Amino acid sequence: MDIFSTLQEEKARLSPSETRIADILLNDFEFAVNASIIELAEKADVSPPTVTRFCRRVGCDSFADFKIQLARTAYVGMRYIRPEPKSRNPGDVAQDIVTKAQNALFLLHRSLDLAALEEAAEKLARAEMIYAFGSGGNSSMIASELQNRLFRFGLHVTASSDHSMQLMMTAAAKPKDVVIGSSFSGRNMELVRSFALARETKVTTIALTQANSPVAQSADIVVPIDLPEGNNIFRPTSTRIAYLAVVDILASLVAYAVQPQAAVTLRRIKQQLVAHRDGDDRQLLGD
Template sequence: MILEKIEQRYKSLSRQQKLLADYVLKNPKEVMNSTSKELAEKSGVSTATVVRFAQQLDLDSFADFKIAIASQLSSGKVIVDTVIEKDDTSKIMSEKLEQVYASSIQKSFSMIKEADLNHAVELINKATHVYILGVGTSGLIAYDLYHKLNRYGIKTFYETDAHMNLEFLTNATKDDVVVAISYSGKTKEVGIGAEYAKEHHIPVIAITREDTPLVENSDVCLCIPDNERTIRVAAIASKISTMYITDLLFISVMQLRYGGMKESAIRTNQLINKLKEK
């Protein structure tokens, strides 16, 4: 879909192209009724920028760009502008958030490579221990994955203190695996851990965007879409995409270990239920 392609390539666009991209994403129907000159005037760029923009999206001409927009509009799969405006009603904000959730999962699903997912699942399944790295929003997702894996009998290490996380990692061996989570792929606390793991031949599963430094220090990357534009509010889309991937990784491992993990869950529930006894 052309609008999703614009979202994906947004960060690599020039300042003028971003002005045009912002206008197109917010007003796709207007593109249908505009010439290249009219669209340039409406978005505050030159006509040449409009033409080059279409070409950068792998289209031969502005006419092909309009056809691509028309095709997406007719399919009903249109990106709702998710910038929060001052006069948005609760209903409008709800619709925008629903679109963020749906779009984030759809984009993440489209980027999944089955071979990479299977490789990551195999690494976790055969690992003696799992070490998870992540800070900030990625840290919240790391903490969630840490509890899920431990709950189902997979010995996992994660600490919200990044220094402690690196301390844990010094005990890892080549029989373990590291799950490094970072949307930017440039988080120092995660990058240092991934570099250490690579130097010591410890397998690394990276959950990040496909063009980040973290990918270079990983054995397998479960890539998430580059869908967090600076004009958007908070890291909602990246959080949803990342959690979708970690949950997919978890249930895939659970499926592989179904019998043993089921017994572990039963034991955990039985123990916790004792807290509820009067």
């Protein structure tokens, strides 16, 4: 149950007394979580029975049940209940997005584990087959981008965002293959399962994730990405910009490691694009 979603749906039908109780929840959540029914009634200038009726209005059996649901709501985070006010001006929004992306790249650059990157790139360059795994909106995109970057160097690579398919692919992998997985939270336990299976068959695993997370602890090689995000729930995560940068760094290192092969494959790809789409070689390199 989400009390605040229910409140939004019922807001127009609340009585003035119930509206005062709702306002306390929205404006003084900490008080509401810790208050007794008498304290909440006094603050809202209503009777305890009115508080009880309010509790039932939002789907709770009693005031005690109401307090339990409030406590659970607290775990979600206050930033989703009372988001920080932000400017809607396009210039301010653009500056916020670009600044956060720049900060993410700057902080990433300062914290890069260069030895881990080098080791990961070496394993990818030598792999007979590369499996790129990621689930959810961000990590599935990173898995696809790994495939997008690496196939053009003549490497055998496939990407999957489906947990069952990831497990089956891992089961089919051979010791000279590599499984590389992305998890922004580091708590994707299905990816941990695939990594554990890969370890049993001596398949190298590489994780792009938070340091010391379950995913990191289950991988052979970890490229840690730990960045602060702030409290703006409406701004897309700038951490994904850092993940894309790590993919580009890995891809470049792999390309240099297989340079003769990569150059041949890239030329063949570009030749087809020039012949059938562009008409010349002035468009973007590599795509």
